Amino acid sequence: MLEVKIADARKSIIEIGFKLLDRKLVAGSWGNISMKIDKDCYAITPSGRPYDLLEEEDIVIVNSNGIKLAGSGIPSSELFLHLAIYKKYPTFNAIIHTHSIYASACAAMHRQIPPLLEDTAQISGGSIKVAKYALAGTKELAENAVEAMGMSNAVLLANHGAVICGKSLDEALIVAEIVEKSAHVYCITASIGESFPLPTNDIKLLRNFYVEHYSKRQGGDE
Ligand SMILES: [Zn+2]
Known part of the structure; x- marks a missing residue:
């Protein structure tokens, strides 16, 4: 049974990799x-x-301590970032780390992405925060990301990129697209003039609806 689950996970990760490339959320092997x-x-x-x-076979299988169990590759250098998030947030079953352009621009400016749009509010429950800077691949980066994530599905890594979580890889992919769109819209509005974040009460309603309905459907719970 575990072998079947591992084989399915490997196939799903490869499929999502192609979609990330296709949607320009990552480049090369980043x-x-x-x-x-x-x-x-x-x-x-x-x-x-x-x-x-x-x-x-390249997709690496590890335990919760990061010990490699199978696979021909070396686990991603951000393995501990992923494991730290799974440990802190047991409801997440999938994580995507992107280097998409507009999210990276916000990360470079250490600017959180404000909830200007309803879909941003749904996936974040407020602003998408920026984790304190730490060098890529370090435990300090993992700690900073977990601390800044809060109750959101996403967080930016200062001078680096974005980390996106979901109940499933399909949900994480959609959230990754919304993070990039939110960052893009923020960069456009910031360059033109004033913008107006959503009312706080409506942000809460939108987030609750997402968590209670949409996210559960994506995770197969509903
Ligand atoms: Zn990275």
Whole structure:
């Protein structure tokens, strides 16, 4: 049974890799994707392999301590970032780390993305925060990201990119697209003039609706 789940996870990660490339959310081998198989078994993309050349065997299987169990690759250098998020937020089953352009622009400016649009509010419950800077691949980066994520599905990594979580890889992909769109709209509005964040009460209503209905459907709970 576990072998079947591992095989399915590897296939799903490869499919999402192609979609991330297609939607220009990552380039080359940058960024990474992981999926929870069970509470002590995770699948993650390998370090340094382009998404369009990934084979199922390349996807690395690790336990919750990051010990490699299977796979021909070396786990992504951001493995501990992924494991720290799974540990803190047990409802997430999938994580995508992107280097998309507008989210990276906000990360470079250390600017959180405000809830200017309803879909931004739904996936974040407010602004998408920026984690304090730490060098890529370090435990400090993982700690900073977990601290800044709060109750959101996404967080920006200062001078780096974005981390997106979901109940499923499909949900994480949609959230990754909304994060990039939100960052894009924020950059456009900031360059033109004044913009108006949504009312606080409506942000709460939108977030509750997302968590209670949309996110559950994406995770197959409803
Ligand atoms: Zn990165």
